[in-house]
Structures are given as C-alpha cells and as structure tokens.
Amino acid sequence: MTALIEHVRALIAKEGPLSVERVMGLALSDPTYGYYATRDPFGAAGDFITAPEISQMFGELIGLWCTVTHEQMGAPPDVLLVELGPGRGTLMQDSLRASARIERFCAARRVHLVEASARLRAIQSARLAPEPVSFHERLEDMPPGPILIIANEFFDALPVGQLVSTPDGWRERVVATHGGALCFGVGPSPATNLPTWLPPAQAVPEGTIAEHAPEREQVAALIGQRLARDGGAALIIDYGHGASACGDTLQAVRAHRRVDILAQLGDADLTAHVDFARLARAAERAGARAYGPIGQGRFLQALGIDARATRLMQGATQEQAAQIRSALERLTAPSAMGELFKAMALTAPGLPAPAGFEAFAARAPALAYG
Numbered sequence: 001m002t003a004l005i006e007h008v009r010a011l012i013a014k015e016g017p018l019s020v021e022r023v024m025g026l027a028l029s030d031p032t033y034g035y036y037a038t039r040d041p042f043g044a045a046g047d048f049i050t051a052p053e054i055s056q057m058f059g060e061l062i063g064l065w066c067t068v069t070h071e072q073m074g075a076p077p078d079v080l081l082v083e084l085g086p087g088r089g090t091l092m093q094d095s096l097r098a099s100a101r102i103e104r105f106c107a108a109r110r111v112h113l114v115e116a117s118a119r120l121r122a123i124q125s126a127r128l129a130p131e132p133v134s135f136h137e138r139l140e141d142m143p144p145g146p147i148l149i150i151a152n153e154f155f156d157a158l159p160v161g162q163l164v165s166t167p168d169g170w171r172e173r174v175v176a177t178h179g180g181a182l183c184f185g186v187g188p189s190p191a192t193n194l195p196t197w198l199p200p201a202q203a204v205p206e207g208t209i210a211e212h213a214p215e216r217e218q219v220a221a222l223i224g225q226r227l228a229r230d231g232g233a234a235l236i237i238d239y240g241h242g243a244s245a246c247g248d249t250l251q252a253v254r255a256h257r258r259v260d261i262l263a264q265l266g267d268a269d270l271t272a273h274v275d276f277a278r279l280a281r282a283a284e285r286a287g288a289r290a291y292g293p294i295g296q297g298r299f300l301q302a303l304g305i306d307a308r309a310t311r312l313m314q315g316a317t318q319e320q321a322a323q324i325r326s327a328l329e330r331l332t333a334p335s336a337m338g339e340l341f342k343a344m345a346l347t348a349p350g351l352p353a354p355a356g357f358e359a360f361a362a363r364a365p366a367l368a369y370g
C-alpha cells in the first residue's frame with residue numbers, strides 16, 4: 001500500500017468519501033505524497049515520455065514560434081517567457097537555444113517557470129543554468145507585462161472531477177473504502193453547478209461518466225485575462241478532444257503501462273483528456289481569442305518539422321538518422337501523437353493569427369466554440 005493510499009484512507013475515515021477531483025489533486029500535487037513532489041517521472045527509465053523528451057525538434061520549433069509571436073506583438077522590449085509545468089526543463093532549454101540568434105527576442109525575454117514540485121524545480125534550474133530563471137508556484141504570482149506562455153502536457157496534470165448519470169440526475173463520482181481498500185462510488189445527492197454542455201442524466205445510459213475540470217478552466221480564464229490585460233499569446237499542447245463529450249478518460253500510468261487507478265495512488269501518473277473547447281471558452285470569456293485546436297502533427301508540420309528533421313539528418317550517423325526519423329514519426333503521425341495530441345493558441349485580441357493557426361484567422365470565435 002502506498003503512503004498516499006494510507007493518507008486518503010485516513011481522510012475518508014474523517015470526512016467521508018472524497019470526490020475524484022480531490023483524490024486526483026492529492027495524487028498528483030500533494031507536497032508530501034504527491035506523484036510529482038516525490039520523483040522525476042520522465043523518460044525510458046521513468047513512467048512516461050513527453051514530446052520534448054522524444055526530440056529536440058519539438059522545443060526548437062516552439063522557440064521559433066515564440067520569436068515570431070513576439071514580432072507579431074510588436075516586439076515589446078520586455079516579454080515574460082513563461083512555461084507552465086516545465087518537467088525536466090528540456091522544452092525551455094531547446095527553445096532558448098533555437099531562438100538564441102534572434103537578437104530582439106533574446107534581449108527582451110525573461111524566463112519564468114510555474115512549477116509546483118520543489119524536486120522538479122531543482123532539475124529545471126540546473127538544466128537551464130546560466131539562464132536567469134524566476135520560479136513561481138502559481139500563474140497568479142507572475143509580475144505584470146506582455147507575456148508568452150507555453151504549456152505542454154500541463155493541463156492534463158490538473159485534476160478532473162467525474163459525474164455519473166443516475167435516474168435522478170448527475171452525481172459526483174467519489175472514492176470510498178470497502179474492506180480497507182479504496183473503491184469508486186457515487187455521491188449521495190444530485191450534483192449542482194453542472195457544466196452547461198452536459199445532457200440531462202436521463203438522456204444518456206445510466207452509469208455514463210462525464211468529466212469536468214474547474215481548476216483547468218480557472219487557469220485558462222486566468223491566461224485569457226492576463227493576455228487581454230497585458231498583451232501576448234499562449235500555446236497549449238496536450239492530449240484530448242476538441243469538442244466536449246461524455247466519457248471516462250481518467251487513466252493511471254506507471255513504467256509506460258496503464259495500471260489500476262486506485263491501486264498505486266501517488267506512485268503512478270494520473271491524467272485525463274483535456275477538453276479544449278472548455279479551455280477555449282473560459283479564455284474567450286476572459287477576453288482572449290482562441291485558435292484551434294489542431295492536431296500536433298499538423299501544427300509541427302506547419303512550423304517546418306520536416307525541414308528541421310532533414311537538416312538534422314545531414315551529417316548524422318545512420319543510427320542517429322534512424323532516431324530522428326522515428327522521433328518525427330512519433331511526434332506527427334496520426335497513429336502516434338499527431339492527432340490525439342493537439343495544439344491551441346490563445347492571444348490578446350487584435351493580434352494576428354499565430355504561426356500554425358492561420359487557417360483559423362477568418363473564423364469568428366462564436367462559430368468555433370458556440
């Protein structure tokens with residue numbers, strides 16, 4: 001039994017069953033027992049691999065996206081370059097290197113990282129030295145000024161709640177105990193504050209699960225407010241769906257395999273699909289414009305990943321060239337990360353469509369998100 005399971009059992013004994021949202025929050029971010037607080041989970045020896053860890057091309061292209069967007073913003077002489085949930089710092093390291101020759105951008109950028117895990121902050125700091133980096137626990141703590149925000153696989157690490165359809169309405173899915181073990185259950189009364197897109201519980205089969213993510217929407221709203229107030233843009237890349245729909249997408253992964261969600265709480269990564277439509281809507285309500293989402297493959301191809309791979313293969317050994325080809329395939333192929341992973345941009349109103357999202361330029365926000 002993990003230390004977090006003991007902790008959750010003690011909380012349930014004291015407070016009664018806990019919502020899935022609360023348990024997911026504890027599992028990922030509890031400062032003592034949480035998954036990210038207690039380990040470096042990335043890479044072949046860890047639990048999962050993310051796009052920046054697959055290839056330097058990912059961070060490099062995002063670095064160039066930032067330089068182009070900075071120019072679109074009118075090249076302010078000071079710009080906060082912010083990454084939310086930077087993991088090992090690899091994406092930021094690759095993007096800083098790729099943008100190093102763009103003098104105006106380099107003179108303007110100030111790197112700020114939002115990271116909840118003290119352990120990962122130490123890894124990021126070492127990785128990015130000697131670049132001056134400011135750390136924050138929350139986006140709210142960021143100083144004012146024009147801003148460029150990058151978030152790769154950050155939103156999927158924020159908790160979701162789950163609702164279950166019953167004959168008398170939607171109820172919160174909860175975690176309870178049975179014979180000492182953790183198990184899923186259903187809350188005692190119909191839930192309130194339901195997401196507006198949700199169909200009536202009686203219109204879907206009994207037991208249908210739907211997810212809602214107030215914390216994710218709060219962060220998107222905060223980004224939207226910030227962009228509308230100070231100018232700038234955000235690039236959000238994650239796995240998920242473009243339109244809100246019912247479904248249970250919560251999953252636990254350990255050592256690159258799916259495992260039982262409650263059996264290894266705190267020792268396995270817990271994620272759930274990102275509902276891009278909800279993020280876009282929250283940011284637009286706060287005053288920003290939203291573009292996309294589009295498949296990660298299409299986005300990276302629009303930024304020139306094929307040309308970058310060809311360039312890297314020149315002068316590479318056969319083995320290196322094979323690795324570059326395989327990384328390209330993994331990042332862009334629809335059967336790999338090319339479609340399930342999606343990119344969405346948020347901008348201050350009045351900015352042109354960001355690189356990669358030009359096809360959305362003529363589309364009114366209301367048409368895109370209803």
Ligand SMILES: C[S@@+](CC[C@H](N)C(=O)[O-])C[C@H]1O[C@@H](n2cnc3c(N)ncnc32)[C@H](O)[C@@H]1O
Binds near residue numbers: 084087117154158
């Ligand atoms: C799935 S990892 C992604 C890491 C990195 N962006 C990458 O692509 O490799 C999620 C990151 O978000 C951080 N994180 C999770 N919840 C957070 C929160 N509430 N506030 C700040 N950082 C958080 C984790 O510690 C970790 O660095």
